[in-house]
Amino acid sequence: MGLRKNRRRTSQQVAAVTVTLALSVAGAAAANASVTADGSVKYTGSVPKWAVSAQDAGAAPADDTVEGEIYLNLQDKQGAEALATAVSTPGSPLYRHPLTPSQWISRFSPTASQYATVVNKLKAEGLTITGTPASRLYVVFRGTADQVNAAFSTSMHLYHHAGTRLAAPAKAPALPSSIARLVSAVSLDQSRLQTRPNLVSPGHVDKASGSSTLNQPKAQARSTQQTTPSTTAACSQYWGQYTSSVPAAYNGQTTYPTNICGYDAKQLRSGYNLNTWNTLGVNGSGQTVAITDAYASPTIVADTNALAAQSGEPALGANQYQQIVPGTFYDEEACGGPSGWQGEQSLDVQAVHSIAPKAKILYVGGSNCGGGLDMALSTIIDQKLATVVSNSWGDVGEDVPAEVLAGEQNIFVQAAGEGIGLYFSSGDNGDEAAALSTPEPDFPASDPFVTSVGGTSMGIDKKGKLAVETGWGTAYQRILDNADGTSTYAGALPGSFGGGAGGGISTLFAEPAYQKGVVPNSLSGGKRVSPDVSALADPYTGFQIGISPITDDGTLATADYENETYGGTSLASPLTAAMVALSQQLTHSSVGFANPTLYTLNRFVPGSFRDVKPSSTPVAVEYTSASSGHRFLITMDKDTSLTTTAGYDDVTGMGAMSFSLAQLLGRGR
Template sequence: MAAPVSPDTPFPSAVPSWAQPANDAGAAPADTSVEGEIYLPLRNAKGAQALAAAVSDPANSHYRDWLSPAQWINAYSPTQADYTAVVNHLTGLGMTITGTPDSRQYVVFRGTAAQVNAAFNTDLHSYHYKGATLVGPSKAPSLPRAIADKVAGVSVDQGSLLTRPDSIRQGDGLPASPQARFAAPKAPNAPKSPNSPQANSAACSSYFGENTTTIPAAYGQTTAPTFICGYTPAQLQSAYGKNTVVKAMPGSSGNHGHAPDGRGQTVAIIDAYASPSMLSDVNAYSASYGLPAMNSSSYREIVPSPAQFQDQQACGYPSGWQGEQSLDVDSVHGTAPGANILYVGGFNCGGGIDVAMSRILDHKLANIVSNSYGNVGEALPADAITGQLNLELQAAGEGIGLYYSSGDNGDQAAALGYASPDFPASSPWVTAVGGTSLAVNKDGSYKFETGWGGVLDKIVNGAYTSGLPGNLYGGGAGGGVSALFAQPDYQKGTVPAALANGMRVSPDISSLADPYTGYVIGISPITDNTTMATGAYTTETYGGTSLACPLSAGQMAVAQQLSGTTLGFANPAIYATAASHPTAFTDVVPQAQQPVLAYTSARSGSQYLLTMDTDTSLSTAQGYDDVTGVGSMSYRFALAVSLWGRR
C-alpha cells in the first residue's frame, strides 16, 4: 500500500548550504528570537522579466516605457487575497508581522524558535559558520498545502544577518583578515577609534607621490610613494573628468545651463539603522570641502526609531553601520553636489533591508539606489535569492537602477573554500560596482588607476617579514563568474567567452575603493549603541567597494541630469556605451611598473609595503575584466549618454 500523502508541502530550498551536520551545534534554545520571510510568487514572472529587459534595452522599441509602481503591482504582484491569507496564517500561529510591503511580494515576521518549529514543522539548530553562530533549519520547513500553494519560498534562517557593509577604514583589518573583521560584531557601547587624515599627516600624502620614503628593495625600487591621507571631493571630481564635461557642454539643453552636479535627481541610499548626526555631519563636511550645504529638503530620511532596531548584535550594531551611512552620503554628495539624497534605513540587516528597498520601489522615491552591502558569495538559500530577484525585476520595470558594491574580499575563496562573486552584485538585474586604486596628481588631474587588491608585507629592522608580496591581505574588489546566473545578453561580445563560460560575470563598472588611496569622510562616531550618543565630529579615511558604489551612483545622477532622461536599469546602456564610446570609461589595465605604496599604521606605528593590483584569483586586463568591469566610471560617461540620451 502506498504511503499517505502528507498534507504539508516542504520547501527544501529553504535549507541554507551551511546548515550541515558538520557545523551543527545542537537545537536552538526554544526562546531564541528568529526572523523569517515568506516570499509570494509573481503572477507573471516571465512577463515581468520580459518587461524589465525591454524597457532597459536602448535597442528595444519599448526602451524607457516604464510602468508606475501602481501599474507594476497591479500587473505582477501577488493578489491581495493570497497575501492576506498568508499574513493571517502567520498571525494565527502567534507570529509578529514586521514587514508588509505594498507590493505584497513577501512578509517579514518574527517568532521564537519553538513557534517557528511548530509553525513550519521543522527543527531549528545552531550552526557554526565562518566565525559566527547562526540559527537555521535542520530539515526542510513546510506549510499546509492550502497556504503553500500561494507561496514561492520560505526563509527561517539567520543567514541574512551576515549582511555587512562593503567598507574598510584605512588600517582596519591589520593583522586580522577582512573576513575576521566582518564576522566579529562590534562590542556595544564601544566608540570607534578615530583614524583621521590629520593623525597620519606626518607620513601620508594629500596627492599621489607628494611624499616618498625609503623601502627595502622591492620590484626594482628602493623608494615608494606613501599612502593617501584621503582624497577630497574636489580631487575626485577633477580626476574623474568633471572639467571635461563643463568645457564640452556649456549651457547645453540637457544641462539647463547649470554645472554638471546632478541637480534635479534623487539618489536613494539603503543601509541598516541610522546615524543620529548625519545631517549635521554632512554639513560640517560640506563646509570643510566646499560643497553646498544640505537641508531637510535636499537630505531626507525614512528610518526606524532606535527603539525599533532589531538584531543589533548579529548585524554589527548601529555603530558598525554608521560609517557606511556617512561614507555613502558624503560620496554621493561629493560626486553630485546638486542631487537630492534620500536615506532609507532598515530596522536590521536582514528583512529590514528588504522593507527599506520596497519603500523606495513601491512609491518610486528615487530612480538611482545605492546599496553598499552584500553577502559572502552566493551561498544563500534559493528561496531568498528568488525573493531578491523579484524586487530587482520590479525596480527595472519601473525604471529604477539598483547599484551594488561587488565586495571587499576578492574571489571569497578564503571564506568559502571556492571562488565566488558576492550576491546581490552577481545578479544580472543590478549594476555591480567593482573597485580601483586611484593616483591623483598635485593639480587634481588623473595619473593612473589599477585594480583594487592589496597585499601588505610588514617591514621590521629594514627587512620584510615575509616574501613579497607579503601575507596580509588588505582587501580587494569582489567579482568573478556566477554559479547561478546565465550570461545576460548585454554582456555578450564584451565579456571574454573564455572568462564567462556562458555565465554572468561581475562587476560591470568600477570606481575608487582602495582605502590606502581612499576618500575622506566626516562622522560624529556613536559612542553608545543603547543611547545613540555620539562623540565629537572628526574625519576618517575610508575605502571598499562601499565607496565605489555611491561614487558611481553620484556620477549616474550627473549622467541623467545632462541627458535629461532616466537610465533605469543601466547595464544594457553601460555595455552599449562602452562599445560605441570606448573613452566613456577608463580601461583599467596592469601598470608597466608594479605599483606599491608605503603605509605606516597610525595605531601601531608599524610599517608596511603595499603591493597593489593583486586581487586573489581576479585580475585586471585590457578590455573587460572581473575586477573593474568595462572600466572605471568617469564624468565622460555622462557626456556620452547625453549624446544619445534624448533619443
C-alpha cells in the same frame, strides 16, 4: 547612431535573457520544493548547505528570536522579467518606457487576497509581522524558535558557520498546500543577519597582521609640512606629495609614495573630470539619489555639513537630505548595531554630496541587516522615490538558497520594470575563496538585474589629474625597522591579501544577453560575471569622511566629530550612483536599469569606459599606521584570483566610470 543599428539583435537579446533567467533561477527554485504524503509542501532549498551534522551545535533555545521571510509568487514572473529587460534594452520598442509602481504591482504582484491569506496564516501561528511592502512580494516576520518550528513543521538548530553560531532549519520547512501554492520561498536561516557594509579602512592591515587592537579606523592626520618625512612617513594629501624609503622592492626600487590621507570632494571631482561641469551647473540639481543601509546615524546632517565646511564645499540645503527610518531597530548584536553601520551611511551620503552637491539625497534605513534591508529597498521602489539607488552591502558570496534568491530577485525585477537603477557594491574580499573555499561573487551584486560596481585605486596628483589607476586589490607586507638602522620585510613580497573588489563567475545565474560579446567566453563559461563597472574603492587612495562616532548603540550617544578615511566598494557604489545622477540632469532623461545600455555602449562606442589595465611595473605605497606606528608596503592590483586585463575583467568590469561615459549613458538610445 551606433545604438540604433542593431534593433534585431537587441530584440533577440530581450528574449534570450528572459529565457535564461527563468531557467536558471525559477527552475532551480521549483526543484527545491516537494509534496509530502499529507499534501503539505516542503521547501527543501530552505535548508542552507552549511547546515550539516558536522557543524550542528544542537537545537536552538526555544525562546530564541528568529526572523523569517516568505516570498510570494508573481502573477507572471516570466512576463515581469521580459518587461524589465525590454524597458532597459536599447533597440526595444519599450526602451525607457517603464511602468509606474501602481501599474507594475497591479500587473505582476500577488493579489491583495492572496497576500492576506499568507499574512493571516502567519498571524494565526502567533508570529509577529514586521514587514509588509506595498508590492506584496514578501512578508517579514519574527517569532521564537518554538513558534517557527510549529508554524513550519521544522526544527531550528544552531550551527557553527562563518566564525559564529547561526540558527537554521535542520529539516525542510513545510506549508499546507493551500498556502504553498502562493509561496515561492521560505527563508528561516539567520545567515542573512551576517550582511555587512562593504567598508574598509587603512587600519585593517594592523588588525589582519595581529599588530594592533585597533577598534575603530582613524584617518591619518593631514600633514602641513613640506619636506619629505624620513622614517615615519606622513600620509599624502595628493599622489606623490611625500615619498618614503623602504627596503628594496620591485626591480630594486627603494622609494615609494605614501598612501593618501583621504581625498576631499574637489579632488574626487577632479579625478573624474567633473569640476568644469560642476561650475557649469551640472551638479545634480533636480535629481534624487537614494541610499539604503541598516539603522541610522543621529548626526549625519551635522557631520556632512561639518565636512563640507572643512573642505570649502556647500552644505546640505533645506530639504536636500531626507531620511526614512523605522521606529524600532532589531538584531543589533547580530548585525553590528547602529555604530557598525554609521561609517557606511556617512561614507555613502558624503560621497554622493561630494560628486553631486546639489542632488537631493534620500536615505532609507533598514530595521536590521536582514529583512529590514528588503523593506528599505521596497519603500523606495514601491513609490518610485528615486530612479538611482546605491546599496553598499552584500552577502558573503552567493551562499543563498535558490528559491530565496529567486524571491529576492523579484524586487530587482520590479525596480527595472519601473525604470529604477539599483547599484550594488561588488564586495571587498575578492573572490571570497578564503571564506567559502571556492570562488564566488557576492550577491546581490551578482544578480543580472542590478549593476555591480567594482573597485579601482586612484592616484590623483597635485594638479588634480589622474596619475595612476589600477584595479583595487591590495597585498600588504610589514616593514621591520632594525636596531642597526636597516629595514627588512617580514616576509616575501607582495605579502598577504588585504582586500580587493569582489567579482567573478556566478555559480547561479546564466550569462545575460547584454554581456555576450563583451565578456570573453573563456571567462564567463555561459555564466553571469561581475562587476559591470568600477570606481574608486582602495582605502589607501580613499575618501576622508566626517563622523561623530556612536559610543552607545542603546542611547545613540556620540563622541566628538572627527575625520576617518574609508574605501571599499562601499565608496565605489555611491560615486557611481552620483555620476549617473549627473548624467540624468545633463540629458534630461532617466537611465533606469543601466546594464543593457552600458554594454551596448561598450560595443558601439569604443572608449566609453576608462579601461583599467595591469601596470608593467608594480604600483605600491608605503603606509604607516597612526595607531601602532608599524610600517607596511602596500602593493596594488593584487586581487585574489581576480585579475585586471585589457577590456572586460572581473575586478573593474568594463572599466572605470568617467563623465564622458555618463554623458553617453543618459543619451544611450
